[in-house]
Structures are given as structure tokens and as C-alpha cells.
Amino acid sequence: MWKNKHYRHTFLIAAISACLPAAIIGLFVYILGTANIEAEAKRTHQQQVAYATERIDSNLAHLETVLAQWSFNLNLSNTYGNLDVEKDFYNIQQVIFKSLTWIKSSDQLIEDVSLYLDKQEVLIKENKGILRFDSRDALEAYRSLISYQRDIFWTDTISKNANSAPYMLVVRLSGGVGPTEAALIVEINAKQLNRLIGELEPGGGGSKLLMQQDGKYISLGRDGSAAPSELDLFVTEVVKGQGQDRDSVIESWKGQTFSVSFGKMKRIGHIWTVATATPLEQLTEPVRLLSRVVFYAGCAGLLLALGLSWLASRQLYRPIRRLVLLLRSGKRSAEGTDEIDYIASEWKHLSRESQILQERLDTQLPSLRENFLLQLVQGHLYFLNDGEIADRMEQYGWDVQDKLHAVMVVQLHGLYHSEGKFSPGDEQLVTFAAANMVEEITSGKALEASVINYQDMTVGLLVRFRHDHAMEDVKAALYNLAEELAATLYSLLKVHTAVCVGKSTVSLRSIPDLFDDTRKALSHKRLNEQRQILYLDEMMPEGQHHITYPMETEKEIIHALRMGMEAELYRAMDDFLAVLQRQSVKELQVRQGLLQLYGNLRNAIMLAGFNPQQLDDGEMQWEQLIQLQDPDAVLQSIKRQLILPYIRELHVTQDVQLKQLVEKVLITIHEMYMKDISLEYCADLHGTYPKKLSLGFKQVTGSTFIDYLTNYRLDTAKRLLVETDEKINDIAVQVGYQPPYFNRIFKKNEGITPGQYREKQNGAQTTVF
Template identity: 35%
Template sequence: MKAMLRDRGTFFWKSLMLVLVASCLPAMLIGISIYYVGAHTIVRELNSAHKVQMTQTIQRFDDYLSNLENYCALLAFNPGVDSTLNRMDFAQQYHSTRNLFKTLMLMKGSNPLIKDVALYLKESGSIISDYLGVRTLQTAKDRQLASSLLNTDKLTFMTDLQLDALPETSKVVAIKLSDQNGRAPFGAFFIFINQSMLDRLVGSSATGGGSAFLMDDSGRLVTNDSSADPQLQRALKDAVMRGASSEDTFVYGYGGAAYSVSHQELSRLGRKWIYVSATPLSQITAPVTSLSRIILIIGTCGLIVVLLIAWVTSNRMYRPIQRLINRLQPGKEADSGPNNEIARIETHWERQMEERMALQTRIEKSLPSLREMFLLQFFQGKYTGLSEEEMRGKLRQYGWRTERRKFAFLVLQLHGTIPPDRRMTDKDHRLVAYAAANIMEELTETQLEHGQVFPFHDSSIAALLVLPPDLSYEEAHRHAADFAQTVLSTVGGLLRMQVTVAVGRLKESLLETPEILEETRKALRYRQIGEAWQLVDVHELQQQGEETVQFPFVLEKELIHDLRMGLEEQANIHLRQFVSTLRDDGGTELWIQQGMMKLLGSIHEAVLKSEINPSVLFNGEHMYDELLQIRDPEEMIRWFQSKVIRPFIQRVPKSYNLQMKDTVEEMLEQLHELYLSDISLEYFAEKSGVSLSKLSRAFKQVTGENFVDYVTRLRLAKCKDLLVTTNLKIGDIAETLRYNPPYLVRIFKKYEGMTPGQYREKHAEPSQQH
């Protein structure tokens, strides 16, 4: 633990102190605010509540006195009590006396402050009550004192009554009784006050060492609180009498304690009374003190919890920083101050940012190469599983925006120099192709938002164009065609080369770009041979439709005849005428290449008919692939002369001279007239004076097939003509051809793949089918 704390730097301790201050300060401020603001508010509220309580107590006491006062007023006007009671014999008039006692007893229970109710009759000097019975005032003093009570001006008043006839001095409320004529009062009701009840009622508001008492306006105490300090009562009485405060409630200090004193005057029973109540402030604020202690205890506990949480939080927050510090390799960061973790991380971060920027620069420089590699692999079919959105996402990673864009391909092909008679080596071709690719890349970067150039090994260069967004098909196609024209004129003008540029169709899907690339590359073969700069538009090619062409079959046949006869010079002449005819007829590279492929196939057939092994003759080379790679007609002629004509003629036997050639040709003229007769090779050998074997070899060398096959082919040609143009039966046609019918059917099926009847049904004119 100590070692771990020693390893921590200044940032940890500063952070810990900050967390502690941030965590504890609000709690401390809240606790202090609650203690002071809350305590004062509670004291104020408690004082207010105490005042309300005092007011309610005084009001309740006032209600008792008011009730007593109202009761006295009712007694003064009681119709059942009149002056005749002075002449009543209470002993003899038993029933009347009993009714009077019942009345007095009912009066006594009407108010808790009433201890007893007595009736005083002046003339008889009697006092009557259910408690005292009927007593007669015996002494002159008692008679004079009782009589003096009736001489006051007040109808109802309260006084202290002390008679010898009574057991003790009592506070009574006297209600004078007068007859209906309103003459001098004949007596009075004495209502004896229940002193203990009055003391309890007044002293009920005194709590916790306080005092409550009632006094008259002269300062004489009416109630007695035995539980209270007499000196406190006297001090309070003096303070109230001399007007210590102009307010009904004030704070009075006595004996080192503070008291909340409330007083109020009451005017009841014919005089003024003063109600005084004093309660210690400590008693009032006792709940606040308890609450404050609870707040302090809770605040202290909360502070301890906050300290623990701050410690745990600081450690948790510092843990990632500690991991970063541990991951930093020591010795690489600069001196960043005395063990300052943030400064060390900042130094390491700056170094990482520098490396990141360098890496970002290298990535940006390598993006074109990475994009080119990715697109090449895509065009080669290595990402066929990608969806359109995934493909666009890949290109976004390589810096292209492809949304709402159309795509097109340009393919540029270099053919030769201007003028065309200058020969170039393979190295020259590579250098020129590299220069053309650089020119296309520069044009693509300066004139298009996005574009990628792909050089190929056959000196052709493709460029994928990403056209501006939100263009119509016609506008986008015109934009691509204009760019292609710029590439054509720039590359051709700078390099002095024969250039063909093909513009492919537009597509909105990236997944279809491999198809338009292949289609555009094929479109290069539609260039017109002989033109220096050509622009081939695939869209226009598709709109041109089909055109009829004428293939030079006669020249092909003469060329093969020259090969069979070993006439190399004549064969070369016919070869040039053959290529010239193809150029004049179709004119496109594709047509010329297709015609040369057809010628190569015919020569290959002649090689096989001459019983020469093609693999040995051509040294095992794939002649069709080699020819397919050649685009220039002159190159094709040179290739045929060196790779086909010369090797073939070198393998042809030299024993057959022109005389044998004339003999065979004369024989062929006669054979076309006599092939329907019984004629044989022996006939012509005997007629020309040439041996049968020599004539047979010469015939095959000139025609490419033996005598029997040649005659059979002539007769079958006649048979097909008769089948189509006449209604002759198969037997009649067989007889004409000098064949029996079964043999004709068998040999016809061998050469044509169907019977004569099937051939007639397939090729006969409608008029002959009915």
C-alpha cells in the first residue's frame, strides 16, 4: 500500500484534494445552512406556535369567564327568585325549600369554575346552598359585610368573601337581586369560585419550569401556581405592571435563563384581569436542539462517507491514468516536471500524434495505389460476394464519393508511330505506354472529381470515370465523350502515336463496371484501320445495327492452292490481296482479325489434308492465341509469312512441278463434265501418260483430297441440287448418279448428317412440298 502511494504523482494528490473539497464543501455548506437557517426558522416557527398556543389558552380562559358572566346575568333575572323568599319559613315549607336546593344544585354544575352557589337574603340574613344548607348570619359583622355587598353600583362583581358563617375565605361572584319594581336589592346570589380549578386552568399553559398566573389590574394575584417559583412570579408581575414591553409577547431574562412571556388583559365580571404566561426558551427550542444534534451527527457521518467515497472514487478515476502511465515506455518522454502524470501523458500523446500524422500522410499517398489494387481485384472477380452498398462503402474508405454518380470506362490503345513506317522495339512500346498512362492520370486528376487509370500489358490503358452527380444519361455520356476526345488529342499529339480511345456505356451500379470494361476493350477492335486518331463509342456501335460483308473466298482458295504447290512468292501476293480486301470491305480491326482467323483455320485444314502434323509444323505453338494478340494488319501479314506460309511451303515435296499442276487442272475441268459417268483415276493416268501413284499424289496436293472423295463430293452436290429443284424419287436420283439407292442414302448421311429425304424436307421450296 505504501509503495503504491509512493508511486503516485502530484496529479493524484491534487485530484484527491479537489475531489475531497468538491465532495465535502457542499455537504458542509448544506449542514451549516440547515443548522443556522433551519434552526432560526424553527425557533421562529416555534415562537409563533407558542404565541398561538398562548392566545388559544387565554381565549379558552376568556370563554370560561364569559360563560360565567352570562350565567350570572341569567341568575340576576331568574323569575323564580323574588323578595318573597325573605318571608319564607324554610323549615316549614319543606317542598319549596327542596325545590330551591335543587335549583341551586343545578346552577352549581353548569360551569367547572363554580364550586358552590348560595342565595343571600338581606331581610332574613340567611345564606342558602345545597352545600351549607340554610345558615343565618349571627354576627353584626357578617350582616354588615353581606349587606355592604348590595350597596355597590355594579350588578355583578367578583370579590373575596370572608364571613364567620363560612368555613373559609372564598372568591365569589356576587349577583344582586332586585324585585320587579327595581327597588333596593333584596338579596344576592353568591357564586363561589373553585380556586383549584381556576389555578389549574390558568397554570396549564406553564411548562418546563415556566409560570402562568392571573392578576387583577392592581397587581393582586388571583391564582396561585404552587409549582412555579414565587420570586419568578413576582418578577414577571412587576415587569408586566411597569410595561417592560409594548408587545403582548416579549423575552424576559431571569436567573440566567430566558423566558418567552405572553400577557393579555381581560375585562370580565365587572373588572380588568391580566393573564400572564412565561415559558423558558430552552423548552421552546428543545426540538431544535435535538434536530441540530441529529443534523450534526448525520452531517458528520455523511462527511465520513463522502471522504470514503472520495477516496474510492479518486482511486477508480486514477486507475486508467495509472494504466496509461504503466504502458508508457520509460526513457522516451521528455523531462516534464516532478512526477507529473498528465505532462508525461501529454508528451507521449504529442509523440503519438506526430507519428499518426506521418502515418496518415503515408496512407493518403498510398490511397491511389490501394484503390487501384482493390479495383483491379474486383474487375478480376475476387469480390463477387460484395453488395452494391458494400462496394460503395469500400470506395468511400479509399476517398471516393459515389452517391448519385454514374460510371463509365475509357480504354486507350496505342498502335504505332506517326508516320507508321518507323519501327519500335518492345522497350519503346513500354515507355510510350507508361507515358500515355501518366498523361491520362494527370488529365483524370485535373478534369474529373474521381477517376482511376489501369495500364494493361498489351499497351492498352483503361480509365474508370466517376461522372458528376445528378446528370441525365445524355449529359453524362456527353461529358464522358468530351473527356475521351481530350485524352485522344492530348496523348496522340504529345506522343505522335496512332491512338484509339473507346468510350463505354454508362452504368449507375458499380457491380456492372467489370462488364462495361470488357465490353469497352472489345470495342477497340471496331477501329478503322489506317486512321491515326479514332474515337469509338460503344453506344453508337450498338445503334448502327448489322452490316453485310463479303468474305474473299476466292483469294483464300488461291492462297491455299499456292501453299499446296509450294509457291511462296505467289502465296505472299495473294495474302496481301486477302488482307487488302478485308480492309476495304469491313475496315475494322475486328473484321480483319476475324478474317485472318478464318484463313488460319483453312490453312490448318490444308495442313491436315496434306498429312502434315500441325504440332511439328508449328513447333507446338498455339497459333490462334498468337494471332489473337496481333492488332496491326501489317504485323498480321508478317506473322503469316514467317509463322505459317514459310514453314508450310518448306514441308511441301519439291517433285511436283508446274507441268503436273497443269495436268491436274486439265483433269479437273474434264472431271466436272464426266463425274456422272463411269470414270476412274486410271482413265486419266492412261490418258495423260502419268503413273497412277504420281497422278494420285499430285491430285491430292492440288485439291487437298483424293480422287474418290472429290468425285463423291461432286455427285453429292448434284444430288442436293436435284433434291431441292426436282420431284425425282430417291431411286431415280441414285440411278442418275450411278449409285444404288441404299448406298446413296448411306453415303449421303455420312457426308451431310441426314438422309436425302430429310434434306429435301428441310431445303425444298414450298411449291415442291405439295
């Protein structure tokens, strides 16, 4: 493989493509990325400090809130005002000690809880009981607490045990209408407070502290240390020199750089400051490690890239070899041949074939568009919603998005008065000429219009406007166009011309109904008038009365009836009754609606070519329905005596028609199998829709359309392989396949290649001979 020139080029390109970007990226990451990572590490540290500060503030605020709530529970006016601490053992044991125990267990920051009673001059502790003061100075220190200006405050004026923080929380207890006679004193657990402060700088190489606004230390974030270190004093001076409530600065101390972050929080009557100093080396240590990892990983990546380039070049070259082998129908190329040049020549050949197929499609597209539009306006595509119809129309080249669709129908009559130009039997010729004239007139006006040739002296016109077009402008354009069409067609064809301007809609599903209404309105034309214009809006004005009749559901019923879809028909009839009962107030209105439906069903059956009198043997009469009081009974009678006989008769007729349709499609396949034909093409060609043709084809032949077409092509190819000496590629084209695809599909169905099949059949014939 290395001898091949294209493979060597592929390997070099893969190696350069893999190694060069990796080297450049590694260099930029090492030089530029390190600085960004360091900055990001600093920002992350600042965010961590801010989060820890908020957590400390939240814990202290929670403690203050808990103590404030307990102050309301310990009411001295009824319990402790005249308490005799020597005799009233029950109240002290059951109330005070339990309350102090509960208070201590309510927050993990609480080390000890005491209750000072001023009148009794005692201090009650949760863990030591009732204590008397051994000196007057000690008593005065506690007595000063109840005369403080705030009911709850922080203080460091009272002695405490070694496990408590320097500051304690004091809550003055209300004495009812009299002065305050007691105070609740809570000492803070020093270890718990140090643990909270220690979270500010978990590395251990810096400083972290909590201090008062006057510089007194509350916690140094470590246990067993009462005196601040030199770094703590340095951080204190840095923080005092800052005017902001929250900031982060870079400072140098003893040749080392620190990131100093601090935040202030408001306590009751005080401002406490949380500060931390972390060495930058400690923050950037992961960055330096990451930089070294990136460097070594880059070197390893370059080596790996070379190996992967070798593998990638082989993988990249493998599809080229497979493509060449595929294009050469399984024959291996000789060494030294240029595969790229060969692929280019084959591509040109395939491009020519594609151009030929496109030209065939362009030739057939107008007839496909005409057949599709005729099916749409005749209501055969009712099972599609607006989106599906729009997609189909866009596939055929129409722009229908955000459009207003206007309907117009031109009808020619008076052929016997055409001044000798035409004679009976020329109806299709006259309609064809009129359709061409209408198309020329609309194209000359730069209108988005589509012409429908009904082949019965009638021409339909579907005009599209922008959906935001003013209705007055739309009507004016349609009326002017109608006058020009009537004048032009009469002057050139010398036949009576009637033009009916229908209504407009934005719904593609409503187009068949609009054309149907417009064609029906032409029955009101005046026969002796040479040219005339009818306006559907003026002939059929819309009333303003509230209609409770479910017209949309009735349309679904009529469509299902025409198509013979029994399940959908019965479901729609049940929905019709449900909607009618929901919208109508009186039972009489429901019965009248069902009678209206019955009449429309009979009319639809007659339009389909069936006689309702023969279907029900004359048994189903209006009088019978009128006598039925229950609406459900009326609906069931319609189903049983009208719908069911019609469906049976329709299925018999459809089976015959379906067989005739499939026979026509089989003739088309036998005549055009060598061309690019499809199920959709045959459906449009024979005036039906793909789903109906697919189901009918399977029902009649027992095979799908594509399987039948493939088998017919392959059978023809096998006959040519045996009976002729033509090249396999030529045979493939004759049966409608490109040579590479023909080889694959032949081997998939027969298990051997076309060449092997020819050799096998020729060998069998020789043996027999």
C-alpha cells in the first residue's frame, strides 16, 4: 500500500493534521492558559471565602434568632418574679433546667447556657446548678447585663470557661410590666467557631480570623492558640486599612505573596470582620501541576498522533479502494493506476446519467403537477392535513407558505353558436385552448396562479396572494382578471363564456369545497348571454345566525362515505351525534340535525352513482325516521338500513375498479420498467393517490409495488444474460439500473453476481447439449 502515491500523500496529510494542531494547542495552553488558570483559581478562592463568610453569618444569625424566640418562652412575670430558689425546687428542676437543656441542644455553637436572676442574685447553669456569687464585683458585672440598652447583645465583659469563645450572647428576659429581672447568657463553643472560621483557609499555610470592629479577636480559626501570630497581626492591619465591606487584595509579607480576602457582617450592636490570607503558591500549585501534565501529555500526544496518523491514513484510503472496486464491478485495479482519476471519470459519467434523469423528470413534472392539483380540487386528498398538503405542493414547486388562496372557475358553453369554429365533439379541444389562454393571461400579469383543466368545457384557476394582502385589493384583482378572461376567451374562441369568482381561504383543505361551491354557482348563469361574470359573495351571502349543525364533521362523514372507509365513517357519525347533542338545547334540534344528515348522505350516494331506493329496498323512508324519538335509534337506523347496504355495494364495485387500476399499473410497469418510475408516479399517472395504489397493488398481486418492479426487472435481466452476449453494464441500463447498483441488487436477490449467473446458465446449457 505504501507504494501507492495517493496513500503516501494521505499519510503525510494525516500526520501533519494530527501533530501540528496538537503542538500549537499545547504551546498556547502552556504559555497563555497558565495565566488564565491562575486568575480563575484566584476568583474561585474569592468565591469560596465569600461563601464561607455567608455561612458563618448564617450560623450566628440562626443562633440570635433561636435565643430571641426562647426569651419569649421564659416569662418571669408569672414564673420567676417571686421564685424562691431554695424552696421552689420543682419549678427550677422542671422548668428552668429543662429549658436551659433545650436551649443548649438547639444549636451546635452553644457551649453553655446560664440564667441570671437579679432579684435572687443567683446564676443558674444547665450543667452546674444554682451558683451564688463569691464577690460583689462579680454580681455587679452580671447586674450590668440587665441594665444594657438592648434586649439582646454580644459582650465579652463576663468571665467564661476555657472552652468558650471570647464573646457570648446575652438576652434580657422580660419581667412583665415591671423592669427586667433576669438575663439568659449563652457561651459559644470555641471549637465549633474555630471550625467554621477554619473553613476559610483549609490549606493551613495562611491565616484566618474573626475579629471585632475595634480589632479584638473573636476566633483565630485554630484550637489551642490564644495569641495571634505575626501573619494574623499583618492581616489585621491590612483589613483595617480597607474601606469596603467586602474585598480581596494581593499583599506581600516576608517575601511571600498572599491573597487577602475579607468580609464584614453586622451583628447586634457590633460589626464583625472575617478575614483570610492564603499563599498564592498554595492557590497556583494545581495550576503548575496541570501545566506540567499538559506539557508531558502534549509530547505523548504527538507520539500518539503519529501512530494514529498511520492508522487513519489506512482507514482513509480504504473507502477509496472500496469505491474503485465498486465502480469496476468487482474487478481489482492494477497496481500503479490512479484511483482518483478513475473516480473522477466515473463521476462525470454518473453526472451525465443524473442529468438525463433530471431531464426526464422535468419532462414529466408538468403532468404530475396537473394530476396532483386535479386530485386536490376534486377532494381526493381529504385525508391529508394542511401541513402535509403544503409539503406535497412545495415538492412540486409551488410556494404556498403564508398564502391566501382564491378560487375562480371559467365555464364555456354555446358550442353550437361558435360561428362555425367548433363542432360537437371538440369539447376537449376547446377546453385545452381555453386553459392555455388562461395560463398565458395570468403569467402575463405576474400572478401566482395554477390552471386546472377539467376536460369538460370548464377551467379552474387557483390564485395565490400574500396572506397579509388586503381583501379589498384581492377582490379588485380577481374581478379585473375575471373581466379580462371573459372578454379574451369570447373574442378568440367565439363561445359563450361565464366566469365565477369564488371565495378565498388560507386553508389548503378548504380548496376542494371552494371549487365545488364555485362550480355549483355557475348553474345560475344566463344561457343566452355571451359573456358574464358571477360573484359568489353576492350570490351566496353569509348569514349572521348561530349554527349548531356540525358541518365540519359532516364533511368527514361524506368523505369517508365516498372512499368506503367503514370504520372511519361509523366513528365520524358517532362524533356527529355527540357534537350535535352538545351544541343543541332541545331534542327536536338533534333529530332535525340527524334528518339533515340523512338527506345529505342520500344525495352523496346518488352523486356516487348508486340509487338509495335500491339499497334499502324502499324500506328506509323519512316517515320511519320521523317516528323515532330516540336520537341514538335514528342514527342506528341510518347505519343499518342505508350505510351498511351502500358499503357492501361499494366494496363490490371498488374491487372491480381496483383490479382494473392495478392491471393498468402492471401494463405501465411492463412498458416503462427501464425508466425511473415509482409508486407516486404511477398513482399520479392513473389518477389516484399512493396509499390507495399501494394497498390495492398488494391486495391484487400479493406483492408490493417495489418488489414486483424489482422482480420484473431482474427476470428481464436474467433472460438477457442467457439469451444475448451484451455486456452486463449495458443490460443493467436496459432494465433501469445503474451498473454498480445492478450488481448489488442482483447478488442480494440471486446470491451470485450477474457474471456468475451467466457462466452458470451457459455451463448448464452446454451440459444438457
